[in-house]
Structures are given as structure tokens and as C-alpha cells.
Amino acid sequence: MVEEVKIHSVSEGIIKIEGAISSRKVLLVLDDAEHMDQLDAILKMKDRFYPGSKILITTRRERLLKAHQVTKVQRFETLDYNQSLELFSWHAFGQDHPIEEYMEHSKMVVQHSGGLPLALRVLGSTLSGESIDVWESALEKLKVIPNGEILNKLRISYDSLQDDHDQKLFLHIACFLIGRDKNYIVRILNGCDFFTTIGIHNLIDRCLVTIDKYDKVNMHDMIRDMGREIVRLEAEEPEKRSRLWRHKDSFEVLRDKNVLPLLKILDFSHSHDLTEIMDFSLCPSLEELILVDCTSLKSVHESIGNLERLVYLNMKDCKNLRMLPKNMCMLKSLETLILSSCSSLDEFPVEMMKQIKSLKVLKTDGIPLNELWPERSSSILSSFPCSLVELNLSRCNLSDDAFPWDLSNLSSIRRLYLDENPICTLPIFIKGLRRLDHLSFYDCERLKSLVGLPKGHQCLYVSQCRSLEKVSYLQDHFFNWSPEFHSIGGSIDNLVEWQYWYKLEPIGRVDVEMIKLLGLCNLESLPNIRMHKFGRMVWCDDWSPVQGLYQYGIFTTFLPGNEFFPRNEVPSRLIHKSGGSSSISFTVSLLPNHRGRGLNVFAVYENVIDFSDTELVYDCMDIRMTIKVSNKSKGLKWIYVPLVYGIPGEGEDMTWLSHWKMENETIALECGDEVSVSVLMRHPWFQLKEFGVELVQEHQNNTMISTQHNTKSDPNYPFVISGDLSMWEHIPGIYFLGGFSKEYIKSMPRSNWINHLIMDSDEEDTDKEEGQEDEPDYTIAKTRAANNNYGLGGWKVLLIVVGFFFTLALVLWSSISQKKK
Numbered sequence: 001m002v003e004e005v006k007i008h009s010v011s012e013g014i015i016k017i018e019g020a021i022s023s024r025k026v027l028l029v030l031d032d033a034e035h036m037d038q039l040d041a042i043l044k045m046k047d048r049f050y051p052g053s054k055i056l057i058t059t060r061r062e063r064l065l066k067a068h069q070v071t072k073v074q075r076f077e078t079l080d081y082n083q084s085l086e087l088f089s090w091h092a093f094g095q096d097h098p099i100e101e102y103m104e105h106s107k108m109v110v111q112h113s114g115g116l117p118l119a120l121r122v123l124g125s126t127l128s129g130e131s132i133d134v135w136e137s138a139l140e141k142l143k144v145i146p147n148g149e150i151l152n153k154l155r156i157s158y159d160s161l162q163d164d165h166d167q168k169l170f171l172h173i174a175c176f177l178i179g180r181d182k183n184y185i186v187r188i189l190n191g192c193d194f195f196t197t198i199g200i201h202n203l204i205d206r207c208l209v210t211i212d213k214y215d216k217v218n219m220h221d222m223i224r225d226m227g228r229e230i231v232r233l234e235a236e237e238p239e240k241r242s243r244l245w246r247h248k249d250s251f252e253v254l255r256d257k258n259v260l261p262l263l264k265i266l267d268f269s270h271s272h273d274l275t276e277i278m279d280f281s282l283c284p285s286l287e288e289l290i291l292v293d294c295t296s297l298k299s300v301h302e303s304i305g306n307l308e309r310l311v312y313l314n315m316k317d318c319k320n321l322r323m324l325p326k327n328m329c330m331l332k333s334l335e336t337l338i339l340s341s342c343s344s345l346d347e348f349p350v351e352m353m354k355q356i357k358s359l360k361v362l363k364t365d366g367i368p369l370n371e372l373w374p375e376r377s378s379s380i381l382s383s384f385p386c387s388l389v390e391l392n393l394s395r396c397n398l399s400d401d402a403f404p405w406d407l408s409n410l411s412s413i414r415r416l417y418l419d420e421n422p423i424c425t426l427p428i429f430i431k432g433l434r435r436l437d438h439l440s441f442y443d444c445e446r447l448k449s450l451v452g453l454p455k456g457h458q459c460l461y462v463s464q465c466r467s468l469e470k471v472s473y474l475q476d477h478f479f480n481w482s483p484e485f486h487s488i489g490g491s492i493d494n495l496v497e498w499q500y501w502y503k504l505e506p507i508g509r510v511d512v513e514m515i516k517l518l519g520l521c522n523l524e525s526l527p528n529i530r531m532h533k534f535g536r537m538v539w540c541d542d543w544s545p546v547q548g549l550y551q552y553g554i555f556t557t558f559l560p561g562n563e564f565f566p567r568n569e570v571p572s573r574l575i576h577k578s579g580g581s582s583s584i585s586f587t588v589s590l591l592p593n594h595r596g597r598g599l600n601v602f603a604v605y606e607n608v609i610d611f612s613d614t615e616l617v618y619d620c621m622d623i624r625m626t627i628k629v630s631n632k633s634k635g636l637k638w639i640y641v642p643l644v645y646g647i648p649g650e651g652e653d654m655t656w657l658s659h660w661k662m663e664n665e666t667i668a669l670e671c672g673d674e675v676s677v678s679v680l681m682r683h684p685w686f687q688l689k690e691f692g693v694e695l696v697q698e699h700q701n702n703t704m705i706s707t708q709h710n711t712k713s714d715p716n717y718p719f720v721i722s723g724d725l726s727m728w729e730h731i732p733g734i735y736f737l738g739g740f741s742k743e744y745i746k747s748m749p750r751s752n753w754i755n756h757l758i759m760d761s762d763e764e765d766t767d768k769e770e771g772q773e774d775e776p777d778y779t780i781a782k783t784r785a786a787n788n789n790y791g792l793g794g795w796k797v798l799l800i801v802v803g804f805f806f807t808l809a810l811v812l813w814s815s816i817s818q819k820k821k
Helices: 010-020 036-043 063-069 079-091 100-113 117-127 133-142 150-159 164-177 184-192 196-205 223-231 247-254 302-306 327-328 350-355 377-382 428-431 512-518 616-622 742-746 752-758 761-770 802-818
Strands: 027-033 054-059 264-266 288-290 312-315 336-338 361-363 390-394 414-418 438-440 450-453 459-461 468-471 502-506 530-533 547-553 554-560 577-578 583-587 596-609 625-631 634-638 643-645 653-661 674-680 686-700 735-739
Touching: 010 735, 027 036, 036 054, 054 063, 063 196, 079 100, 079 117, 100 117, 100 133, 117 133, 117 150, 133 336, 164 184, 164 196, 164 223, 184 196, 302 327, 327 350, 414 428, 428 450, 512 653, 554 643, 643 653, 674 686
Parallel strands: 027 054, 264 288, 288 312, 312 336, 336 361, 361 390, 390 414, 414 438, 438 459, 450 468, 634 735
Antiparallel strands: 502 547, 530 643, 547 554, 554 653, 577 686, 583 674, 596 653, 596 686, 625 634, 625 674
């Protein structure tokens, strides 16, 4: 029996709550938090909670969590296609997949919903049991008018915006500006008396818009439809609405010439029957003209040259456009000109290009310059104005000889796209582009080398460059390089060297001293092995010769079998050996007058899967074979995932050898240091049989150093264990060398595998003995598992509360009931 308890004041309620939460471990869920005072009341009592208690908060306002320094923030993503189809099917058909005759219509609904669970649930329930005709009619209606129930739920965030300024800003973006550059939106709307920067910040806080990595403003399709429906409901007649985005409505209103002088943006995109453009003298205030996919358009009215305020002109996919007016050179404010796939131009406007001094972005991708004007390609490139910061020359059929040696007119370029061109080597002019920070060669199938890339933090895109073998930079420059800046993608199996990152070479070419250092023998006639490389599987008919990998100052190789050591086992000379255990701990002990130079790690593992099972093979491709070295005395850890690894045949062994050069004074191994080394791999694919660790030492005296096994440092690879690793220090004192981006590490509280990497074996044991969970440190969550089943074992009370005041009542009732007992 539940007894009603009256609380006469907030202070009285807080006292009773404090008494309840301090006496037992609780899980407190504060759902849909909207205001600061709601979180203040709970989080001010955070120190009063019983040890091990957790507070879970859901909110549409991320800023609330930041203001209260919440330990961990998790953003929920939309569902993927398969998840969406399953959720929709449960509501529409009562099973996890659509009925066969409804499959295509179900796919269309799922696509319309954009992975939003609310939309999938509502639409599934609405269409359940209806005929195909009803489904088809509903889908047609959704293209024009959103579902009312979904709209009303989504509108909560819009209505909660603090003033009509932010609401109007949201409607402008929803109707016209989705996918546009943030700075562009700020410039346009600031000119309309908006405070755009803070407004966008407020919209992000309410989860109404997002900013992607390219600084583009985006929003979910359902939220876009909600915004446009708000505008549509303003009036029955289009001319009385505040905004028009449908072509049909726009043309109808534009018949009234009194409206034209006020126009700033004019979009005729996908008007396939449009053959000519009106006289632009009627709209002198025009700032943006969009003619995308006007496939019947052959010319542009000469009055366009009088548009002194025109900033943006997009004629992409105007495939029948034959000529551009010469007076376009008078467009003194034009910053962006897009001519993508305008492949029917009679003449490229060279002289016009030279005179547009304000132009910053030029896109001529899809125009086969070298095919249409084979003798003029160099002069065309030389005509581009020096003001350009972005140039797209993708799919222009440009070969090596099409580029002039000197293109000093492009010295300000920051983003350059040369995708899908028959280029074989790095065009010489690129070496002089010192401001370049984005360079793309996507799908340049003939590209063999990129030697002499300029200084900068450029993002380099080389996906699908099947012939690419080497990437290097100008030798007289040093810069902060990271592989996270670049996109490798697939189909680059021939890429064996990327300066500052890695180098692969046949084992026969590896430095002799390195071979001696590892104590190898019997390497004269090694068989080929199956290798996993760059996210792809090399199959049986493409087996690779044994390779040596230089990466982060670590040398790694994989050898078939284990016959390279005496008695077919890990070398007996190793001081520290492990018979199947994945971790070795030891105290560094050095000979007199010696210093630690590094470590040799030897591991033998076997394959326990059947490679005839294709599905298992592809699962195997995600294996992260890892070596972790921890210097507990210095509080440093290095977690290394090699770029490639060997895959033994079923039931066969493979030997993994690596040498870690650790010479820097900060990280050098010193006498007395407590060190732990682990070899980790995901089961059940590969199984570690045994491994060992050898401490490499060198003799020193006052005048010279005598090294027993000397290997030469490669000056072209400065980012090594003995160099600057700060860019890989994703967590203080922990360096992730390969395989783990910063974004990946951010998600590690959800991954027991990552936590296993971060913690040493003795730390995990200590954590288990304590029997009590601590709050996460940084973003590290210490999680435990028993037979891979996760739970909330040991919790005495589980409180699931919806809303703040409901939380008060439940906790208070629990407290009083306990006292009676």
C-alpha cells in the first residue's frame, strides 16, 4: 500500500531526498531536463549520494550538461537502414521484416523517416493493416504535408526557443540554407538584421541543427519538414506566406514585378524546360542565383553583368549551356562560380576569368578541358584569378602534361580537387602551394607517386588510387603531421611508403643490423603469407611476400610458422617469457655502464578459424592485434596496433616480432623501472601461444657509445618512439599508436575492449577486488564482465524516475517506508 506524503516546501523535500540517497546505492534518471534549476537541485547534492550511485540525465539541451560539468555526455544517433526497417516493421506488421508485397513501400517510408524512431513508430502504426492504395496515397501526401503527430512532437524544440529571433532564423535555414557553409549563412543573414552566430549556437543547443566537419549547417529531414510546414500553415495563398521554396509557388508570385526589386536569392534549380533567363535588371538586389540542372538552358541573359551585388552563381549540370556573356567580368562581388559538368561550352571564358578579382571558389569539375581544348589547357589554368582559395578540377581529363610548371596565380589556393584525372605523378605547380590544406586525388587510377608535397596541415585524399606506391613531402619543411588528417580508403594495396607515417619493404631489404638485433635466421627462402592490410583482405591467389614495417619508430614483421628460432619456440635467451599468458611484468635491471635502448617483443600465435567460411573471414578483418607497453614508474603507456598483420593458415602458427626503439630521455627505460608488456588479440580468431620480451641495452662511457646491436635512425621518419608523440596522446600519459583515432577513443566507455587496453592486468585485478565502481576518470570507464553478461549486480535499489517532481515523490516514499520497517 502506497501512503501519500505531503511535502510543504522545496527545502523540506531536499532534506528528505538527501536522507534517502545517502543510505543506499541508487540509479537516478532525470528525463527530458529542460531548465537549469532542475539540474541544480539534483547535482548540488551529488556529493551526498551513496558511493557507486549513478545519475542519468536526458535532455534536448546539451548546454545544460556542459554548464554542470557532467562527467560523460552521450549523443544519440539516428538508426541505420536495417535498424529502421526492423523498427518500422514491428509497428506496421507485428514482425521484424515487411510483408513481401509491402517491401518497396516500406523502404520508401524508412527512407522518408531518416532513421528517426519517432517517425518510424508513428508511420508504422498509422499504416498498419492498410491497403497498398492507402500506403501509396500516404507516401504522396508526406512529400507535401508532414504527419501531424510527428510534427507536433518535433515542434516542442521549436516552440521552446527563447524568442522569435531564433524561430525566424530556424525557418530561414529550414527553407533555404540547409547544407550551406556556416560563414556564408552568417554573412547572408547578418545582412538581414539577424544575430546569426549566437542564433545558430542556440539552434544547436536545441538539437535543431548540426555543424559537420566541413562547417556546413545541416538538419534532419523531418525537422526540415516541420519548419516548412510551419510556414505553409501561415496562409492558404503562397504570396501571403513569409517564405517560398517550391518552384511552383515562386513562379506564381514572381509574376508580380513589384516583388522583383527586393529579391536577394533566386533558385531555378531542376527547371528542365527553362530555355532562357529573364532580364536581371528587374532584380538589382540579387545576391544569389542558382540554376542547377536546368538542362535546356543554352545561354544566360547579358544583363547578369549588371548584378553588382551577386555573390553566388551556380550553373551545375547545365549540360546544354553553350556560352557565358562576356560582361560577367563586371560581377565585382562574385565569390563563388560553379560550372560543374557544363560540358557543352563552345569556349572557355579565359579573359572573363582573369578579370573577376573577387572570385574565391571556382568549380569546373566534369568539363573535359584537355579534350575540348587540347592546346589551351595550360592557358586556361593560368587564367584563373589569384584570389581563388578553392578550385575543383575533378574529371577534367587532365594528364601530367596539361599542367604548366608555374601556376603562381594559384598561390592562395587552400582546397584543390583533382579527382578522377589521368595523372601519374604530383603536378609540379602543387609544390609551390604553401597555403594548401585540402588536396584530393580520389580515384586517380594511374597515379603512382606523390613526391614533394608542400608544407601544411593538408588533408590528403587518395582513396581508390590503385597504382599509388609512395607519398613524401618537401625535405626542407617540418610540420605537425597526423594520419588522422588523411583519407586512405580502399583499393590502395600498392601503397608501401607514406613519409612520417609508415614504410613497408620486403624482409630481404630490411637493414642487416635490424635482422641481427632480432636474432633471426633461416630467412633465405620464405614462403608468401596472407596479409591483412588497409581494411582489405588479400586472398589466397594474391598472397604477399613477408614484409618489414617501420611505424612510430617500431619495426614489425610477421613470419610463417615458428622455425626461425632454435627448438621451434620463442628464443630461450629472453629474460622474460610467458607460456600463453598475455602479459609480462618485470623490473628493469641494467648491466654496469649500460643504458636501456628499447625492447624486443616476440609472439607466436595460431589461427583457429576456418578460412573457407567467408563470413568469418570478413569478421576477422576487424581484429586489432595489439602490443601494450606500460612504464608504471613513469606513468606512461604505449598501445600499438600495426598497420598490417599476418594471417596464419587454419591450425598453423605465425610469429610476430617487433623492436621498440626507446631512446628519448623522457621515456628511456631506466634501472628500477616497473614495466608491463602485453600482447592482445580478439578471440576466438587468433590464439596467443606464447610470447617473450627482451631488454635491449647499450654500453656507454665518457667519450663514445658502443652498441651491441646498432640500427640506423631514418631521418625521414621523425615521429618515432624516441620523438614527439604528443599528437597520439589521446589520454594524458597514454599514447595510441595506430588503429585508434581520437573520435574512436571518445566512445571507449562503451567498449570493454578499449578499457582492457587502457588498464594493465594488475589494475583490472585491483578493480575487481574493490567490488565497488568508481566514477569515470576523464572518459575512462572501468567496466567488468562475467561471461560477457553485463548487469547492475549488487544494486539494492533501482529508481527509474520520469521528471524531477516524480523523482521527489518516489524517493520520499521509499525513505518513509524504510523507516517504518
